[in-house]
Amino acid sequence: MFSTRTKLALIAVTSATALLAAGCSGNGDDSSKAATSSTTAAMDHGSMPGMDHGKTSTSAQAATRTDFNDADVTFLDMMYPHHAQAxxxxxxxxxxxxxxxxxxxxxxxxxxQSPEMQQITTLLQSFGKPxxxxxxxxDMPGIMSKDQMSKLESLSGPDFDKLWMQMxxxxxxxxxxxxxxxxxxxTNADSKALAQSIVTAQQxxxxxMNTMLGQS
Known part of the structure; x- marks a missing residue:
């Protein structure tokens, strides 16, 4: 029904249309992938601080106060694990x-001591510290060794009570x-207030405990 010239023209038009469609589809996929990649990267970058609540991102936070010195930071860094063991x-x-x-x-x-651990974390964050x-x-004063803790865990009753108080x-x-x-x-007023509270309460x-040991 169609002449040879007409058939060839139809084939050419069909091929061109197919190539054009493929090209558009490929560009769309690349654009979509690029957009998705950019969005994912932005989400990952933006979500990091919220995910970690201070552990990883704290070191990148700017200090909100400058009224502290190295002694304050050392005290807080050491008191946190000290409290954790207590x-x-x-x-x-x-x-x-x-x-x-x-x-x-x-x-x-x-x-x-549990709330004081949170207070210590908050203070260090305000100093811009991890x-x-x-x-x-x-090496910290008063810290128990693993062997001491293991021995304590193995006891119960009056033997446990006595060793626990001594430790x-x-x-x-x-x-x-x-x-x-x-x-x-x-020099930091909040750190020093915490230190004074520790001295008073723990003494x-x-x-x-000395009275209880004397009665046992």
Whole structure:
């Protein structure tokens, strides 16, 4: 029905249309991929601070205050893991002791020091410093070794009670030493207020534990 020339023309038009469609489709895919990639990158970059809540992004945050010195930072960095171990010790008490007075004391230690750990983190962030680490530095005064903690965990009853108080007294004395250094050398008012609070509260608990040990 069609002449040879007409058939050839139709084939040429069809091929050109197919090539044009393929070209448009390819450009659309590339553009879509580029847009998706850009969006993903932007989302990843923007989501990092929110995901980490201070751990990774804290080091990149600008300080919001300048009223501190190296002694303040050292005190806060050291007191955080020191508190973490005290809280760990306090959590051992309910399942190993039948001494209600000791159970109450351990709960008081946990309730006091857990919020102070958050306060320490907030202060360091305001100084533009990284969030503190919970890893123990066994050179810090009053920190218990792994062997000491393992021995404590293996005990229960009066033997546990006695060792726990002996260890916590040493632990508290170490915290007071660190706090007194901060009071003497630090400049930040909030850090020094925390240090004074630690001295007052933990000396009171030392006195209580010494009395309890004398009665046992």
């Amino acid at each position: 809280v760990e010790m306090a959590k051992l008490v309910p399942s190993r002791s039948q001494n209600q007075q000791l159970i109450t004391l351990a709960k008081a230690v946990e309730q006091a 969030a503190p680490a919970a890893e123990m530095n066994h 916590m007294i040493d632990h508290h004395k170490g915290a007071i030493t660190m706090a007194n250094t901060e009071l003497a050398q630090g 009171k608990e030392i006195d209580q």
